[in-house]
Amino acid sequence: MDLLAHLEAYVATADEVSFSRAADRLGIAQPLLSRRVKTLEAHFGGPLFDRSRRQIATTELGVLLLPYARDVLDRAQRLRQAARSARRSRVHAVGVPADCAPAALARALRAGAERGITLGVRELPPAERALGLADGSLAYALLRVPPEQAACRVPLGLASAPDRPDHVPGVRRVIHLEELRPRRGRTAVPPTPPPVLLLPEDQVPYFADRLERAVARAGLPGGRFRQAGPAAIALAETLAGRALLLCAEPFARQHGARWAPLGDRALHRGYDVSAAPDRSGGADVPGWLVPLLASAVAAGSRPGAPESAAHGHAPARLAAHG
Helix, strand or coil: CCHHHHHHHHHHHHHHCCHHHHHHHHCCCHHHHHHHHHHHHHHHCCCCEECCCCCCEECHHHHHHHHHHHHHHHHHHHHHHHHHHHHHHCEEEEEECCCCCHHHHHHHHHHHHHCCCEEEEEECCHHHHHHHHHHCCCCEEEEEECHHHCCEEECEEEEECCCCCCCCCCCCCCECHHHHCCCCCCCCCCCCCCCEEECHHHCCHHHHHHHHHHHHHHCCCHHHEEECCCHHHHHHHHHCCCCEEEEEHHHHHHCCCEEEEECCHHHCEEEEEEECCCCCCCCCCCCCHHHHHHHHCCCEECCCCCHHHCCCCHHHHHHCCC
């Protein structure tokens, strides 16, 4: 027996002094309400209403139990309100890459607060973000996927020291991996080219496979691309002119590095905004959160996007893909 539903039928009937009006108040059919009252009477071992008159009357037992029934329903209502408040105040962890724009993340936090949702940002590598969604420690996350399958794409390029001798101010050309081959000059032994460092964000299996094939096609030695440790160390090596860094443009620009895009789109980053599955197996991401997280990683539209999404700033472009 659903005790709360049966108590609601009992209290509504006592208040309305009518089975039909009580049923209307609860939005249920009168026969259902009558059955609930009879079931409750059998449970308590006596009639709650006198039906022998034209207008029903509450029996002595019904009058005695009525305050307790109201108290149970009132406590149940307060319990539901407390649960709703707890859900609203619970921190919803969001897994993001380490090179997100802080201002964009702040906009996401404010947008959540305006909707009664407390978001908490956690910087995690790609594998840990996927694991966090699976085990429920994250509510939402930006997941790495191949760029041609992603809702949004982040162009990657090579960051270098701003004072490199081949730098031409105001000119940004596309770089192809073939250009990284050592150049032979007048000396018999060409100078050792700087290594290309990979941030943890790009140390994912599918990307490693694609990079290996692209490096082989370009005729580059396999050790030219190396996994970097902390981003700060990789940036220091890059700004000192001792390495090149594979990264997104905003990350390079905010640290004063020179940046040029890679021509191979298959090596760009792809992201989907995903949610942890709920108990029913569903996984819904709030529509307002998607463009905000996209702007945090400076994401653009995927190839083949609608024309309306191909222009304007990054949040507007990604919002068209939902």
